Every structure is written in structure tokens, then in C-alpha cells.
């Protein structure tokens with residue numbers, strides 16, 4: 001009885017493992033290209049920080065307008081006080097009290113305008129930093145997209161080429177053996193044809209019993225590893 005040609009099946013397996021890896025690479029690239037989560041988070045944060053900045057600017061403008069109005073009022077009343085138009089002492093006193101009160105209000109307004117200015121500057125800095133962060137993320141993504149595009153093109157030609165190689169190898173292999181091999185691949189995944197070395201299954205590393213070892217020696221029958229269930233063959 002001629003030995004089973006496991007070397008040819010091994011060639012088929014190598015192609016299959018390579019195809020598995022290439023297809024996994026395509027899937028990984030496609031999922032990376034579809035994943036915009038980081039950029040979307042950065043965009044949302046930028047929108048929130050922009051809103052904060054706009055509000056801080058509006059608050060600053062309000063504070064400055066209120067301050068300017070008080071300043072103008074103080075100036076007007078001071079002008080009137082020193083114009084000589086008011087001579088009645090009681091009226092003069094009331095005017096002075098008025099001015100003093102307005103100046104107190106202005107001091108408070110000055111303080112809040114200063115705070116509004118600090119808040120506005122801080123909001124602007126935070127927004128600018130977020131914009132830079134988003135720009136960097138988008139630039140990195142664009143570069144990766146380009147690299148991935150190149151790799152996808154390579155894979156698009158490589159995979160059909162390997163599939164054609166697989167088809168040719170299928171025809172060279174024993175049909176029944178291929179059916180067994182294919183169903184094992186579906187069930188176990190990855191490497192299912194395993195060489196025996198130094199009396200061990202090289203997949204699960206178990207020591208094979210002598211009877212089993214003898215059965216694998218001349219590759220004349222299909223032998224499965226008792227431990228991992230894979231197909232055993234002898235290289236020599």
C-alpha cells in the first residue's frame with residue numbers, strides 16, 4: 001500500500017493558514033477604518049469647549065458694557081458736580097453721595113469684568129488645545145487610512161492568487177483526505193495536520209503511545225492524536 005501523501009496536504013494547510021492570516025488582516029483593517037470613536041469623542045469635546053468659549057466671551061462683553069455704562073455715569077455726574085451749575089448744598093451733597101455709590105458699584109463691576117476676562121482666556125486656551133488634539137488625530141487617521149489603502153490593494157491581489165494556488169493543490173490531493181481535513185479545520189480551526197517529532201504530537205506535545213507511534217511511522221493510515229484530535233503524520 002503506498003503511503004498517504006501528507007506532504008501535499010501539508011502544502012495545502014500552509015496555504016490555508018496563510019489565507020486565514022490574510023483574511024484576518026483584511027478584517028482588522030476594515031474594522032480599524034470603520035472605528036471613528038476616538039475622533040468623534042474629540043469632536044464632541046471640541047463642540048462643548050467651543051460653546052463654553054462663546055458663553056465666556058458673551059459674559060465678558062456684558063461685563064465690559066456694564067462697566068462702561070457705570071464709567072460714563074460717573075463721568076457725567078462728576079462733570080455736573082464741578083460745572084458750577086449746581087449750587088444748592090443739599091443737592092451737591094446728594095450728587096457726591098451718588099457718585100461715591102456709583103464708584104463702589106464700578107469697583108465691583110471691575111472685579112467681575114477681570115474674572116470674566118480670565119475665564120474667557122482659559123476657555124480659549126482649552127478650546128485651542130482640543131482643536132490641536134483633534135487635528136493631530138485626524139492627521140494620524142488620514143495617514144493610516146492611506147497606508148491601509150495600499151495594504152488592502154496588495155491583499156486584494158494576494159488573496160485571489162493564493163486561492164488559485166489552493167485550488168491547484170486541491171486537485172493534487174486525495175479527495176477523501178481533503179474532505180476529512182476540511183471538516184477538521186472547520187471544527188478545530190488553524191493547524192489540523194501535525195507532524196510527529198521525537199514520539200510526540202507537535203501540537204499538544206503529548207507523548208504518543210508506542211502502538212500509535214508505529215501506526216504513524218509509515219504514513220499508511222489516518223491517525224488522530226488522542227489528546228488534541230489532530231491528524232498525525234511522520235515527516236521522514
Ligand SMILES: [Zn+2]
Pocket residue numbers: 201202203204205206225226227228229230
Ligand atoms: Zn495532539
